[in-house]
Amino acid sequence: MSHGPILLYFGHTPMEGAGSAIIVLRHLQRFAAEGWDVRIVPDWGQDHALCHAAGWPVKQLSHRRPWWPLFNPDRALSRNLRTWLWAGETQTWLGGIQVDGVLTYLSAFSDTLSLAAVGFARRYRLPLATLIHDDTRCFAKNAIEAARAHRRRQWILEHSTTAWFASPELAACYDLSPEQIGVLPPIPEGVLAARGKKTSAAPDSPLLVYAGNYWPPQLPTLAVIGTATRDAGGRLLAVIKENSAHVTLLRENGIEWRAPWPRNTDALDYFREHASAVVVSYAPKTEDMPWTRTSFPSKLIEYCHLGLPIVIVAAEDTAVVRWARARNFPDVFAPSDTAGLGAYVQRLRDPVFCAERAALSRFYAEGEFDPVAIQRRLSESLLRK
Secondary structure (H helix, E strand, O other): OOOOOEEEEEEOOOOOOOOHHHHHHHHHHHHHHOOOEEEEEEOOOOOOHHHHHHOOOEOOOOOOOOOOOOOOOOOHHHHHHHHHHHHHHHHHHHOOOOOOEEEEEEOOOOOHHHHHHHHHHHHOOOOEEEEEOOOHHHHOOOHHHHHHHHHHHHHHHHOOOEEEEOOHHHHOOOOOOHHHEEEOOOOOOOHHHHOOOOOOOOOOOOEEEEEOOOOHHHHHHHHHHHHHHHHOOOEEEEEOOOOHHHHHHHHHOOEEEEOOOOOHHHHHHHHHHHOOEEEEEOOOOHHHOHHHHOOOOHHHHHHHOOOOOEEEEOOOOOHHHHHHHHOOOOOEEOOOOHHHHHHHHHHOOOHHHHHHHHHHHHHHHHOOOOHHHHHHHHHHHHHOO
16 A cells, blocks of 8 residues: 555646657656656546556546536536536545645646546645646637637636646736746656767767657748758758658758657657757747747757757747747757858867757756756645645
8 A cells, every 4th residue: 555645637648759748747757756646537538558557547537427417618607516526526436545636737729637637626625736838729720719718727727726837928828826826847858868978979960850749830940940951061850750741841951851769768869879969940930830939848858958959940939939048048040040050050060069068958957957856846836735
């Protein structure tokens, strides 16, 4: 029998891959390593194999029972009643187990499980920590849907003990009391990703790497980076999901392509071994990717732990460029700045320059992007009474 605190998580099923699901996985793994007894209430229709392998019990909530009234999450009475019923169903599953803290990830695309988390935390008077990485309004089909989704999220965050935002810009989207607001960077792989040192490079032909999730509006920026890199005698590798039209466009602009590795750690090992620098980039204008004004790229945090130079190519009004400007981060370029990018690639042939930039990455990895410190802040917010 576990004697550690009990954590109940509601939300997207934690899993390997890109995006917030792996951020949740890392947090839960660290909770478990710290002695927390982790239990999962996942969203519907997702694979629970990883949870079972980790020994985390899983409870799938009922969509509806015959005697339950219809559910309309936009109506306060219906929302309060359904979340109260889900809380009771969850407690029945738990039996006599007393939960110590509740954690939820509030997705930009689905908020139902976070509503359920609020219901459970309110009914049993428990601390609730909510992770939020994106502004849902940026992904809504129309203004009416955006307003409704935002109001639901406002309600969820109002009833959270602590709302942990990926950026200050995202926190500013909500009306909350100061003591509820926290900024928590997406947690990186951490110690596992930091093992070993880079042992090989191609200084005569620097290799830049872009990897992870991408959106079509980013392709013009990648094309500019690819052209500038090639003209400066370097190479750009894009590690993204296969799309024949997009891969063709990349190759037409001199960009190499490969499919993502099955595991994130495999990708990080490759980058550490072969890359001269890693790229964080977005669309030329934030109008094409409006969430970049408030979302913070987890890949930047991950890359700091590689001990490699990092280059940011994005519009001035993105959250990542605001972060960089506030810290005098040196290697930030507009998506149209081919001359600046070309000069940067040429400097990657200089071992002294690379060592300085690698040290800068490690500075952030050991500071504000330290996974131990990030996890500690989250844990402490759940133990607060």
